Amino acid sequence: MVGTNVVDRAADDESIAEWERHAGWWHREFTGGVDVEYAEQILPLIDASLPSSGRVLDLGSGDGQVTRLATARAGLAVGVDAVRAQVERAAALGGGSFVQARLSELPLRSASCRAVVACLVLEHVSDLDAAFAEAARVLEPDGRLVAVINHPILQTPGSGWIDDQVVDPPEQYWRIGPYLPEVTTVEEVDDGVDLTFHHRPLHRYVNGASACGLLLEYLEEPAPPPAYLERYWSFPAADTVPRLALLRFRNLP
Template sequence: MSADDYDRFADDYEAENATSLLNACYERPAVLDLVGDVQGRRILDAGCGSGPLAAELVARGADVTGFDGSPAMIDLARRRLGGTVPLTVHDLAEPLPYEDESYDVVVASLVLHYLEDWDGPLAELRRVLRPGGRLVASVNHPFAQVLNAPEDDYFKTRLYSEDVELNGQTTELTFWHRPLREVVRAVTDAGLDLRVLDEPGPSKDTPPELMPPRIASGERSAFFCFLFVVAERPGVVH
């Protein structure tokens, strides 16, 4: 998946992201819960897309900076955020254009699973975190591939594709599957202390009409999508 792909369907992705069960009522609330109190915190939104998470962080009092590899997504984010957030077109696979120890928190919302190599990007995210700062990331849950493609090798880091509906349009997205052990290895090899692996359910504020019956009944196995990671840069917070 390249930035050009997101440029092609940026408007449809933005429309879906704004109100969908998976984004608006599951992934984004879960990330915000894990980030916690952000008043006065400097936060880097890595892979900010059209800016919905950045907007919520700003509303909660954070000082936010963002980047994304898609120029079209950054254009949408600038329209949403105005001049409140410095935004840059940048590829997470490349060294980051930020100073060492610049941020209290880095959020990487549904972005790392587009990368085959996590070692370089995670090292860069660690570099820009202050000692005691945290990375909060969400990715496609690796166990979902066991259910969706049981014939494939779970333990192999590999490319796969899925057809997803964005604002009523079917689009093929490509991701990198990596087993859970590789998720953990990449985080710890980057010099980050793993604090949380989480698998939350949808937000309690989800509109009833968005909840499929099995999820509404409380069957957790009916909702198996993303894995959430919180990791900390060792050191004393100043």
Template sequence: MKADHYDSFAERYSVDNESNLINGYYERPAMIGLAGDVAGRRILDAGCGSGPLSAALRERGAVVTGFDSSRAMVELARRRLGGDATLLVADLSGPLPFADGAFDDVVASLVLHYLEDWTAPLAELRRVLRPGGRLILSVNHPMVYTAVNPGADYFALARWSEEYTFDGHTAELTYWHRPLHAMTAAFTDAGFRLSVVSEPPMSPETPREILPPHLVDRTTFICFIFFVLEAH
């Protein structure tokens, strides 16, 4: 997906992201929980968007650097985090402007599933992590692809799109599906050790009124899958 695609609806996406079920009460709380105690840790927010995860980690004592390929998203992040925040326009498709071993952790929230090839991006994220550092990431759960596309081949690398509404604005997002074993093989090939695989419940603070009818009596649902990887 081109960066300017997000530029066209960045503000609307950011508003929707703040308090919706999927981001505000499911994905972001899960990422924060997996990160744990981050006080004093140097964290790179890869694909930081408008900065809600960066802000949450900084509030918990982390020293956060962020980048995104969307210039509009980075500007929104600057508004949120202030002029002293280190925020850059950069893209995982190329080399990152950071030194080897510069970070204790990298968080990549709903980023990798936009990429067809994970080889170079994972190598770059491994490069900027110190030995023993963590890559904490979320992507579309691989079961979502076959649920949305009945009859599709789960085991194939496949491009697919879905339409969403963000604060009244309709936009199409395009993803790359890969089966679970392909994800874990890519992590291993890039020099990571798999530490955690998580399919978490939604936040216990989720307001009942934002739940769709089929989730009112449930705490879990298939949406994203989360990993904690250790650099070695």
């Protein structure tokens, strides 16, 4: 069943085309255990948030690494991704059912999922409200939405480490870029890999979900895992700056 939201499909077309071009990069760099943040933090956090039974829907499933985790945990999982190259790769790897669709138009019956997971995908979707509305529609009453997002306060566009050797003594600190404005940026995340991100302040996530009957019941802001700090962030106090936030919402009956 297709959702009834009026959505601006064109707004996501370019972003989906970018992911189509860069799906291979994602598979090489972030799946199959090669990314320390996924291996040490993201997948264990999601695993701990999943129900032990019922159908789990994985939004923006990529190559299906979260879907497979959900299948192992709950027994039944479906991955949805708008990008053909992602769905084909996920289907080849197996461990769940995979469907090509947008978050704003989920091809699932209402109240048919015990849990919905959205791991690092909401930032790529232009219509956040449509994504929440669809997640709420397909969730059973009391079902949960687990969203992992780039930390919306600390990872704003323009954030990053400043290594100031001009002041005496030198200072190293985390600069936070403009937080309140909602902005869309195209970022070069690797050589030749440009992706669209939508920055939104935290209240947009909490209130957008709430407007669809999804109540925030748990928030986690983990320190970057040790292997990540060792490999990429050798700054003092780097373990005080979260990169991610996990939000768990309950679908009010």
